[in-house]
Amino acid sequence: AQSVTQPDIHITVSEGASLELRCNYSYGATPYLFWYVQSPGQGLQLLLKYFSGDTLVQGIKGFEAEFKRSQSSFNLRKPSVHWSDAAEYFCAVGRYSSASKIIFGSGTRLSIRP
Amino acid sequence: GAGVSQSPRYKVAKRGQDVALRCDPISGHVSLFWYQQALGQGPEFLTYFQNEAQLDKSGLPSDRFFAERPEGSVSTLKIQRTQQEDSAVYLCASRQSGTNYGYTFGSGTRLTVV
Numbered sequence: 001a002q003s004v005t006q007p008d009i010h011i012t013v014s015e016g017a018s019l020e021l022r023c024n025y026s027y028g029a030t031p032y033l034f035w036y037v038q039s040p041g042q043g044l045q046l047l048l049k050y051f052s053g054d055t056l057v058q059g060i061k062g063f064e065a066e067f068k069r070s071q072s073s074f075n076l077r078k079p080s081v082h083w084s085d086a087a088e089y090f091c092a093v094g095r096y097s098s099a100s101k102i103i104f105g106s107g108t109r110l111s112i113r114p
Numbered sequence: 115g116a117g118v119s120q121s122p123r124y125k126v127a128k129r130g131q132d133v134a135l136r137c138d139p140i141s142g143h144v145s146l147f148w149y150q151q152a153l154g155q156g157p158e159f160l161t162y163f164q165n166e167a168q169l170d171k172s173g174l175p176s177d178r179f180f181a182e183r184p185e186g187s188v189s190t191l192k193i194q195r196t197q198q199e200d201s202a203v204y205l206c207a208s209r210q211s212g213t214n215y216g217y218t219f220g221s222g223t224r225l226t227v228v
């Protein structure tokens with residue numbers, strides 16, 4: 001069965017510091033991987049996605065993620081965070097070959113220290 | 115419209131009342147998904163449509179939950195005899211056909227059962 005683990009429930013980083021949010025997945029087929037961000041009271045906004053090709057993918061707002069098949073990981077990174085990055089971040093996995101459901105992790109809440 | 119539109123934005127229902135939540139997907143998007151997001155949790159899959167066909171309803175928690183998309187565009191999620199545990203944000207997402215597109219989410223409907 002497919003699953004997503006985000007081991008960090010809550011992370012606090014200083015403004016201007018680098019960020020890495022962890023995501024591990026379990027999936028039997030070629031995965032289709034996503035990172036979404038959710039601000040309070042808002043819907044989910046797609047940051048980036050990976051389905052094939054270069055394992056380092058660039059997204060919006062200066063985020064990037066690296067797919068590592070050997071580690072079943074898809075960690076999200078940003079070199080320098082801004083106060084506006086404070087939000088909930090969700091990793092998700094789906095099946096590449098069809099437009100079927102995607103499964104979400106439980107999320108990581110990011111707080112920014114001034 | 116430019117995005118996925120959900121209505122109402124907020125709904126308060128008395129326990130035992132029936133509710134109907136509406137989703138207007140992006141025009142031309144074949145696939146439509148419903149998710150339930152409890153407070154502090156990641157979204158949980160409920161059901162999936164391709165055009166008017168409901169291809170996966172494995173996530174519907176009970177037979178009180180029913181979804182339809184009769185003309186392959188607008189979808190309605192109906193919850194009968196609401197219970198307190200139904201309180202959550204209900205998110206709708208749509209997606210174009212093809213394999214390399216992301217899922218676009220609406221802002222959700224926050225249902226509170228009192």
